[in-house]
Amino acid sequence: MKISVFAPGKLMLLGEHAVVYGYPCIVTAVSSKIKVELENTLSSKIEINAPQVKDVGFVEESIRIFKEKFKFKQGLLIKTSSEFSSQYGFGSSSAVTIATLYGLNKLFNLNLTKKEIFDLGLKVTLNIQKVGSGFDIAAATFGKTLYFIKGGKTIEKLNIKELPLVVGYSGVKASTPKIVQQIKKRLKKEKKEIFNLFDSIGKIVEEGKKSLLEKNYQKLGMLMNENHRLLKILGVSTEKLNQMCKAAIDAGAYGAKLSGAGGGDCMIALVSLSKKEKVEKAIEKTGGKILKVSNNADGVNYEKNI
Ligand code: PMV
Numbered sequence: 424m425k426i427s428v429f430a431p432g433k434l435m436l437l438g439e440h441a442v443v444y445g446y447p448c449i450v451t452a453v454s455s456k457i458k459v460e461l462e463n464t465l466s467s468k469i470e471i472n473a474p475q476v477k478d479v480g481f482v483e484e485s486i487r488i489f490k491e492k493f494k495f496k497q498g499l500l501i502k503t504s505s506e507f508s509s510q511y512g513f514g515s516s517s518a519v520t521i522a523t524l525y526g527l528n529k530l531f532n533l534n535l536t537k538k539e540i541f542d543l544g545l546k547v548t549l550n551i552q553k554v555g556s557g558f559d560i561a562a563a564t565f566g567k568t569l570y571f572i573k574g575g576k577t578i579e580k581l582n583i584k585e586l587p588l589v590v591g592y593s594g595v596k597a598s599t600p601k602i603v604q605q606i607k608k609r610l611k612k613e614k615k616e617i618f619n620l621f622d623s624i625g626k627i628v629e630e631g632k633k634s635l636l637e638k639n640y641q642k643l644g645m646l647m648n649e650n651h652r653l654l655k656i657l658g659v660s661t662e663k664l665n666q667m668c669k670a671a672i673d674a675g676a677y678g679a680k681l682s683g684a685g686g687g688d689c690m691i692a693l694v695s696l697s698k699k700e701k702v703e704k705a706i707e708k709t710g711g712k713i714l715k716v717s718n719n720a721d722g723v724n725y726e727k728n729i
Contacts, residue, residue: 644677
């Protein structure tokens with residue numbers, strides 16, 4: 424049998440970093456997807472063909488964890504491809520992990536639930552990256568827009584439509600595990616200050632969840648600005664990301680913030696449709712690249728080829 428599995432990337436709407444320490448966050452799945460094709464072969468060999476080299480380790484670890492649990496011996500041919508560059512910070516590693524696990528589940532007819540797939544995916548990424556909340560794994564698995572607490576303690580699908588977001592790439596690739604480790608180190612000396620910031624971020628996420636459900640974009644924009652200000656104090660933003668966010672707000676966005684670990688990658692701006700173009704142009708003027716993706720996208724899914 425041959426199947427193709429698709430898993431979405433993600434964007435963090437609110438709550439990055441604090442979520443690693445047990446606070447909630449809000450994440451949305453994006454329309455750009457990773458595709459993993461899986462085929463069982465007659466040999467006992469497992470062959471992986473992944474053009475984004477970074478993906479190989481995640482595919483291998485997914486297979487190892489899956490084999491350990493379900494003891495299959497069959498040979499496999501696995502091919503990955505992506506609609507987005509791993510540079511953007513859309514979470515290609517988690518998407519490829521979830522697509523691989525979901526594909527194996529389908530190939531071997533195991534009927535695992537999405538929560539079981541999520542738990543396996545979390546194990547895979549933690550084995551490789553050592554740190555992380557699992558929010559990206561949740562987005563790849565369940566899709567849509569989620570209120571999420573570390574490790575999947577809470578995964579709540581928010582009943583909303585797509586958000587009017589503009590996404591800008593700063594041109595710099597950031598290393599999420601590195602930045603998360605840096606914060607962990609700093610916590611030894613600055614515990615009180617950092618946890619004060621996390622407390623405030625936690626409150627923003629709760630307020631943000633309400634604003635999202637009420638479609639109060641004015642308020643949500645203000646909360647995004649405040650979240651960005653706190654991330655700046657935390658020291659994870661960059662001059663470029665700050666410029667891009669300021670340009671978006673000056674051009675009429677409701678609010679803007681960096682999205683993800685910081686140090687580069689993307690920023691997001693919440694806009695009214697009438698201001699969208701103006702905001703995009705303003706971001707481009709600072710040297711940012713506009714990424715045309717929609718959000719609130721579906722989670723992992725598959726199609727049978729034969
Ligand atoms: O850099 P990204 O987009 O993978 O986001 C990282 C978000 C953190 O909260 C910093 C880490 C995590 O695993 O939640």
